[in-house]
Amino acid sequence: MRVLGIDPGLTRCGLGVVEGSIGRPLTLIDVNVIRTSADVPIAQRLVTIEKGIDAWLDEHRPDAVAVERVFARSDSSTIMGTAQASGIALVAAARRGLPIATHTPSEVKAAVSGSGRADKAQVGAMVTRILRLDAPPKPADAADALALAITHIWRGGAQARIDAALAVQRLAGRTR
Template structure:
C-alpha cells in the first residue's frame, strides 16, 4: 500500500509518501512541503496548496491519503489556516476517488512512538528509525506527514479489515 500523508498548514503543508504494509518493512518514497508566502492573498495560497498536492498525487500515485485531523488550538488564526489547508487536501483526494482518512495528532504520535504525548523530536526520531533514514526529515511538517502515512498503513488497514468484517455481518463500527 502506498499512502500520501498530509500535515496541513497554510505556510507549510507537509507531504510524505510511504509504501509498505502491516508486518513488513516500510519505505519512504518521497517527502517535502508545499510553502506559501504569508503576504500572498489567502485564496491564492489555497490554490498553491491545491496545485502542490495535485502534483504529488500525479507523481506518486498513492492508494490512499491520510490527513491530520484539525484540532482545537488557542490560536484561532492558526487553526483556521490549518482547517482551510485540510479542506483543500480532502477535496483534492476526494475528487480523484481516493480513500481519505483523518488521524488525530495523538493517534499518529501513539502509532509511531508508542505515546500519544510524544514531542516533535521523538516523532522525528521514530520516523527516521522506522523508515531507516540517515536523518530526521526537515522541517517537522515533513516528518509529521511521513508519520501520518505510517499511522495509516498500520492503523488504517486494520480499521478497514474491521469495517469489512462488520459490513459482512450487517453492522457498522462508526
C-alpha cells in the same frame, strides 16, 4: 498499500508518501513541504497548496490519503489556516475518489512513538527509525506527514481488513 500523508498548514504543508503493510518494513517513497508566503493573499496561497497536492496525487498515485485532523488551539489564526489547507487536501483526494482518513495529532504520536504526548523530536526520531532513514526529515512538517502515512498504514490497514471481514460475514448471513 501506498499512502500520502498530509500535514496541513498555510505556511508549510507537509507531504509524505509511504508504502508498505502491517508487519512488513515500510518504505519512504517521497517527502517534501509546500511553502507559501504570508505576503501572498490567502486565496492564492490555497491555490498553490491545491496545485502542489494535485501534483503529488498525480505523480505518486496513492491508494489512500491520511490528513491530520484539525483540532482546537488557542491561536485561532493558526487553526483557521490549518483548517483551510486541510479542506483543500480533503477535496483534492475526494475529487479522485481516494479513501481518506483523518488522524489526530495524539493518535499519530501514539502510533509512531507509543506516547500520545511525544514531542516533535521524538516523532521525527521514530519516523527516522521506522523508515530506516539516515536523518530525520526536515522541517518537522515533513516528518509529521510521514508519521500520518505510517499511522494510516498501521491503523487504517487493520481497520480496512476488519471492515472487509464484517462485510463478508454480513453477506454470508444473508445467503443462509
